[in-house]
Amino acid sequence: MKRMLFTVVGAIGLLVGCIGDDTIVGGDNEEQGEAIEKVVGTEVINLGFSGPLSGAAAFYGQNAASGLTMAINEINEAGGFEVDGQMYSFNLVTLDDQYLPNETGANARRLVQEYDTPIVYVPHSGGIFATQVFNEQEDFIIGAYSSEPDITAQGNELTLRIPPTYDKYVGPFSKYQLERFGPKLSMLPTNTQYGLDWAEELTPVWEGLGGEVVYEGTVDYSKDTDFFTLVTNALRDDPDVMFVGGASEPTSQVMQQARELGFEGGFLVMDQAKLDEMELVLGDQADVIEGSVGVTPLSADVHDGNEAFVNDYFEEHDRNPGSEAGYHYLSVYMLAEAMKAAGTVDDTAGIRANLNEGLNNIPEDKLIYPLTEVSDDGGLGTELRMAVVEDGEIKVVEMNE
Template identity: 55%
Template sequence: MLLLGACAQGSGGNSASNVVTIGYTGPLSGAAATYGEKTLRGLQMAVEEINENGGFEVNGEIYTLQLESLDDKYLPNETAANAQRLVQEHQTPIIYSPHSGGIMAMQVFNEQEGFIIGGYSSEPAITEQGNTLTVRIPPSYHGYLEPFTDYAKERFGTRLASIPPVTQYGQDWANALLPHWESAGGEVVHKASVDFSKDTDFFTILTNALEHNPDVLFIGGPSEPTAKLAQQARELGFEGGFIIMDQAKLDEMKTITGGSYELFEGAVGVTPLIYSDFPGTPQFIEKYREKYKEDPGSESGYHYMSLFIFVEAMKAAGTVEDVEKIYAHIQDGVEALPEDKQVYIYEKIDETGGFVQQMRVAAVENGEIVQIKVDE
């Protein structure tokens, strides 16, 4: 397994006992490695910034952070094994995972083992199962179903071919979108799935889908393979629209396929972070670009912001160890988050553990990103 650590001591001669270890388990190799690295970068930036500023104070004690990360190759069983290791070796009060399969694998035992799951997945099921120590960091994808459907159907037509990834997340997304598409008067003309861990040439999958003359393709997953799937669809003559699951980002897809949005004309997806205008967005983008020489995605922004919220929750709870108290003060963390850390704006954390925020939707029109109004 790949083990990456980031540790910095604050000023004042703090002892090792005043270091709080944050865990991460995600895909750092394989087809989703780029996605995993982007999620991890947000945490690394937050840890470095907190430590460089002298750490944080809880009940008169100064603490710094250490980040321990493990590669799970996007496999839920690896996520569970990694989480056990992180708890046993590092007593991590919080463990992040950026995929629903891994989050659900940890939910089997996180309450008993005593750690909070920082779940980076818009899958609503992760906070609907009653787990008392799970936080869903991005908004639920249910909020995207109506605007994505309305835009694609009105612009291109009613015939949809569905090609989500084989992951639990991809299948759950499809199981939510397809009935909504049909209830809105659309027709699902083809259903298939793609395994990005094995498939690199999508000719057969796409040929079978395009034989049904769809107006819209539903695709998604990590940005890199999603972009290549869309590109090959165009090469095979598809001229319709794309509904892009929220894991893939339009700006990242553009970079992967040569730097132009024209290939994705008519695609509808989440608004890329670089087109957002929240109070802390410009500062975060500047820091990220300086450090990594590229634009940040929402994965990095959400992880960065969420760790500051967890630190504020520890301050409000008066503990870095009692995870139930920390969890109970996450709303305090939301309210105490400094404006320059508000890469997004959370309204609150709801009763199930999901952060609530306004949905942001964008589409590609005439080779440019445009914002799509979403009714709240």
């Protein structure tokens, strides 16, 4: 598929603005989103993003997009990158789908048809599945930010699943909470397909370890704003542990409501919600997350590969980066390196086939996570650890401990 590329020349540059619900991130208009650095004398490749930029999950979507923007700006500020003798730079076009899969599908088509995006990033499983129906036919890669295992089980040859799958967390999370708090589990995750799948995976593991599920419910974060009744029902049978999750901000509100209603047990937190983000949201009531187990926050696992990113992100945003920002940031560098290895910016199959080579060629100081491979089915592999909150401190624990 031949992509339309735009050349940035002198003062003409790349015209950027806001059109309806679009956010074309770049140029001089910063009314929505963050500005993208323009690179004189390069051909511009538009990268697409469809995610929740408004509503209850807006913070989550904005975090994901911020990682893309930061990586794009770094690459562009360095002069772009060369593929087959031509210099290229990136631009980012974002569309708000409000976490609705049907909107995601419409947005993805629009991004490809109007902006010639070789890749469209989608940070939720419902939108990813909706887009997988047609992305191979319409020739674009899905940058799938979801830990749902079924994403790579579809056999879609133009999908990159960016985070590790959640099924790898279920056993260690359950074992930790059972041993620390006890066997009675109350379930109150998000009502998205992702949340339902997580619950379905968790139930037999929890019961197999000797636990009991005493309540099964869900939260619709797109509609529910008062969690009193939902949480009251979830605590009816005096659980030892609550399974919660969704975007960080509303999940922290559910946890806070549970504490206010007298819950003193532990929280088993889905991987979408991040402990450090919830700590930030809760402010002086951050002790709410005491007794939680979840995925490791980037800010709690600083090393040579991510130290500069963590510091630069904090300087730019006045907060620590979450994994949404970190993984999306890393993926842009991987994409640029894959294009170099493939010798093309518009042959999506060729780019997808070279993503593993792209991963291997990421500069060491940009390797935010200890990634191991891009598997044949398109999933990123990584060394996994988990985080627990003990005595008011987020601690990193090896998964085999």
